[in-house]
Amino acid sequence: MTTTDYQAAVPLAAISELHADAPCIRIGKSGLMKGLLAAALLFGPAAAWAQDKPAAPIGTCIDCHGANGIAIDPATPHLNGQPEALLINMIETFRGGARPPKVRIHREIPAADVAPLASHYSQQKAQRPKSATRPELVARGETVYQSRCADCHVDNGRDSDKEAPLVAAQDVGYLIAQTLAFKKGERKFPFLMDGSYRDLSDEDLTATAHFFAAQDQVAPQTGRRRRR
Numbered sequence: 001m002t003t004t005d006y007q008a009a010v011p012l013a014a015i016s017e018l019h020a021d022a023p024c025i026r027i028g029k030s031g032l033m034k035g036l037l038a039a040a041l042l043f044g045p046a047a048a049w050a051q052d053k054p055a056a057p058i059g060t061c062i063d064c065h066g067a068n069g070i071a072i073d074p075a076t077p078h079l080n081g082q083p084e085a086l087l088i089n090m091i092e093t094f095r096g097g098a099r100p101p102k103v104r105i106h107r108e109i110p111a112a113d114v115a116p117l118a119s120h121y122s123q124q125k126a127q128r129p130k131s132a133t134r135p136e137l138v139a140r141g142e143t144v145y146q147s148r149c150a151d152c153h154v155d156n157g158r159d160s161d162k163e164a165p166l167v168a169a170q171d172v173g174y175l176i177a178q179t180l181a182f183k184k185g186e187r188k189f190p191f192l193m194d195g196s197y198r199d200l201s202d203e204d205l206t207a208t209a210h211f212f213a214a215q216d217q218v219a220p221q222t223g224r225r226r227r228r
Contacts, residue, residue: 022226057113062153066125080124087118131172131213141211169217175209
């Protein structure tokens with residue numbers, strides 16, 4: 001599958017390549033609207049609704065991760081706002097087989113589409129919905145977070161250091177599955193994570209997942225007025 005398979009839109013630049021003698025094709029102040037109309041007729045319905053389609057080749061991702069990075073499929077990570085470099089690395093680990101993909105399509109993403117996908121999802125501003133969490137686990141998870149996670153997953157998971165993912169308001173089912181996958185050896189520990197996991201029980205990890213899932217993706221307003 002190529003990049004063009006994802007994109008139904010016809011670039012505006014293609015209009016200027018039409019035959020000079022074609023009727024109603026005049027690119028200029030007076031002929032722009034006629035040119036756009038003719039292009040829609042010549043290229044089919046795709047050109048008419050091109051402006052409604054995302055620019056990045058996200059056709060393979062929408063069904064699970066949504067066009068705006070808010071996951072549709074249960075226990076699937078939200079991708080909105082993640083650092084671009086992190087997303088590139090994650091996609092490449094799937095493509096190269098270093099991390100077993102959940103679905104086969106992860107390994108079939110063309111190399112040329114990796115950077116556009118990462119760029120698209122890193123720029124999405126939609127806010128993640130809250131997962132259902134248990135207050136007693138959130139409280140226990142906060143204790144684990146402060147002693148083990150805060151150095152890399154900064155600001156309750158809203159920010160990152162050392163290339164850590166943004167985990168605030170992430171899907172709780174996904175977080176639980178991934179934290180346990182690290183402990184079981186199904187995923188390789190990134191830098192420093194092995195030490196953070198040392199001696200933590202499954203219950204500790206589950207509680208930490210509940211803590212991150214319970215956070216607002218964006219820090220709540222403090223109520224203080226800005227100085228003018």
